[in-house]
Amino acid sequence: MTSQLSVGVLMFIAARDVENRVIEAMRRAGVDDITVAQGRVAARIGPHGTRLSDLAEQAQVTKQTATALVDRLEAAGYVERVPDPRDGRARLVRFTAKGEAMLPVARAEEQQVEREWEQHLGARRMRDLRESLTLLREITDPYQEPADV
Amino acid sequence: MTSQLSVGVLMFIAARDVENRVIEAMRRAGVDDITVAQGRVAARIGPHGTRLSDLAEQAQVTKQTATALVDRLEAAGYVERVPDPRDGRARLVRFTAKGEAMLPVARAEEQQVEREWEQHLGARRMRDLRESLTLLREITDPYQEPADV
DNA sequence: ATGCTCTAGTTCGATAGTCTGACCAATATA
């Protein structure tokens, strides 16, 4: 085992930790029927609903995968599909009241993780980390924000 | 869509990019039968072989998952299992010549990605990023290095 | 030395994730 892991692996380890902790926190709060993959999609749903195709693009999975993941979230009662008034073909995926209720749990844990990271790294490093990651997103995220948000 | 993504999501996006790019580079080089999940395990195999249970622990998956992933890598000819001289129960998973041959491809792409990141961020930011990620690993990676490596 | 506990790796069964190909209907474009 080389003592010097690549930045990609280090990044993966940290990201994995956050995801697992958020899922765990939700389990402890009684939301135990959401998987990591479902959570990745759910986390992309905007406040007024988001198209399935947009979710797929954000999560960088195929439409079919997004369909399947949303199917499960819908079956579990966290999201619903409603027609998109701007396009007769499209549907908006939005949170149900049940879904809205779980969001604060996830958000709180994310913030808890970030506080612990900041405690470990120091405020300056944490700030720099966020800035660097935000910059990196410019070249690592294929997703392009819809023009009319 | 909130304009401020959590650090966890930003981290995930960057890590995903690296993984996808490495897999793509290997595809272009003719290694088109390794999946991302298999690559995650393969990347943990040490120079003299690594125990399956160690791989599982590093990758934070169950032994069964690691077994299945190694099964596939073995079937594809990239790794082999040999007895571990230090423990009659254990096997070491090590690269075959075919597996050894693919490593430089993955490494080269990882380094190419890092160069591009450094170009985008600047040398200082990149150095800080690596340092912060290394520090974060202390609190985000449950894996403990074996005492006798 | 013996008995018990723990561990390495495998098998089985089941579920979730993921993709390609295909399809239909709505929308956009020439």
Added chain:
DNA sequence: TATATTGGTCAGACTATCGAACTAGAGCAT
């Protein structure tokens, strides 16, 4: 109007992942 593109779903197939269970080897206590 005809054609191309797009949104979402279905079908089929493969991969990833986990819990449960099991066997054999190793570790530990007596």
